[in-house]
Amino acid sequence: MTTPAGPTERRVPEAVHRRRWAILGVLMLSLLIVVLDNSILNVAIKTISTPAPTGLGATQSELEWAINSYTLVFAGLLFTAGLLGDRLGRKKMLLAGLAVFGIGSALAAESGSPVQLIAFRAVMGLGAAFVMPATLAVLMNVFERDEQPKAIGVWAGGVGIAIAIGPITGGVLLDHFWWGSVFLINVPIVIIALGLMVWLVPDSRDPNPGRVDPIGVVLSVIGLVLLVYGIIKGGQLADFTDPQVLATIAAGLAVLAAFVVFEKRSDHPSVDVTYFKNKVFSAAIAAIALVFFALMGVTFFSVFYTQSVRGYSPLQTGLLMLPLAAAQMIFAPRARLVVDRFGNKATTTAGLVVLAAMLAAFATLDADTPIWLLEVIFFLMGAGMAHVMTPTSVVIMQALPREKAGSASALSNTFRQVGGALGIAILGSVLSTTYRDGIEDQLSQLPPAVRHTAGESIEATLGVAAKLGPNGKALIAPANDAFLHAMHLTALCGAGVAVVGAVIVALFLPGRTPAPQEGQEETELATADH
DSSP: OOOOOOTTOOSSOHHHHHTHHHHHHHHHHHHHHHHHHHHHHHHHHHHHHSOTTTSOOOOHHHHHHHHHHHHHHHHHHHHHHHHHHHHHOHHHHHHHHHHHHHHHHHHHHTOSSHHHHHHHHHHHHHHHHHHHHHHHHHHHHHSOTTTHHHHHHHHHHHHHHHHHHHHHHHHHHHHHSOTTHHHHTHHHHHHHHHHHHHHHOOOOOOSSOOOOOHHHHHHHHHHHHHHHHHHHHHHHHTOTTOHHHHHHHHHHHHHHHHHHHHHHHOSSOSSOGGGGGSHHHHHHHHHHHHHHHHHHHHHHHHHHIIIIISOOOHHHHHHHTHHHHHHHHHHGGGHHHHHHHHOHHHHHHHHHHHHHHHHHHGGGOOTTSOHHHHHHHHHHHHHHHHHHHHHHHHHHHHHSOGGGHHHHHHHHHHHHHHHHHHHHHHHHHHHHHHHHHHHGGGGTTSOHHHHHHHTSOHHHHHHHHHHTGGGGGGGHHHHHHHHHHHHHHHHHHHHHHHHHHHHHHHHHSOOSOOSOOTTHHHHHHHHTTO
């Protein structure tokens, strides 16, 4: 006699089902440190750029690489990490990823130079690439279908919390300890997470895993690194027509073109480029990439504005960024209600228009602007982003067949990371180029060797001014003025990018969604990892 299928039939073993919420807690702890690390670093970049012994004396381009080395490795290996987890076991990948992340964090904390920091951040990115996809895959295997939406909602909320507490944690650490503490804090959390994971989390794997695509992975990573290196080098030299810069950017684009051709012909591609024939899918992916392009670039320069120009401490800077995270936490879960009322196209376009307006508002900030205006700008930016991220994530999942939900999710994450990396590289380069042009005349009396270094960033100029003693005080006001002009121009470039995103989604995204159809709850479930 067979047991009839019904609501009582469980595919999750009873022992696992009983400890499912504890397992979710461990998964969130793993995810927390990966997300936390990037938001902590945003507050620490000004301290790291300060000359030794306070920091490492990192230049603007070295700071960009410290952020992007992590992001590029993370984005480049996301697909491979997911496939290896499916093939070898997700728990094994989680444990290995966390261990590598912890080792990278300990090494980064003890870095003796910006080059070492960049290398160890890449090691951290390698670990994080194996943690991020595995957390959601394990979650899907320990919760029954009826509880999965709730569990994913809690999981996604963890990301919002990490974005909020990261800058504050970084600020507290920098107020009391040396700059390396923002990385060392990861190590005890990793040790606790590893112990709990060995004890609580069951292993799982895909019975029919896909094949790994090593050539595609190598081509994508090399192409992205060359492209971003060329952009950052152009900003460092303040000359994008330099042959070395043009050659590097061209080589990066050529390798990425080869990657697309290879993926088209491969029978087991890392990225199925045929997905991009779907205009709705492509528009939604482009919107996500452009949002993160603008956001990461703005976060990068706003830290220098609050700390270098306005004189706030790292902790105060972290607290000033709270409205951005708070707005995302408030509006992201409710954005679906707006979509139900007005449709994807109207909601996402409005979100991008708000984001563009707030980026443009940065061009009105001066050294004595009331700080509450910055808080309003941050809050509205967060609200605008929430109304872009949630609808576009839904659209990405619904544009492809349900069985491709994993690929769609990985693509969304990858473009988010790459958009952020290019935002820091391009907007950071605009910032440093404009700043150098603005301060050059003021540095003409300095020795040539010092002059080039002093012109790289406002922190470099202020560092040289401090060494010159009373004679250096004359550099402070021109440095602030040159930075504000550079920030205004960079903010307007970011606003232009957001406007392009608004035009793309207005043209290609669907309007109001039809009534729910059978099986749609599965699609919505797949969406919630965003």
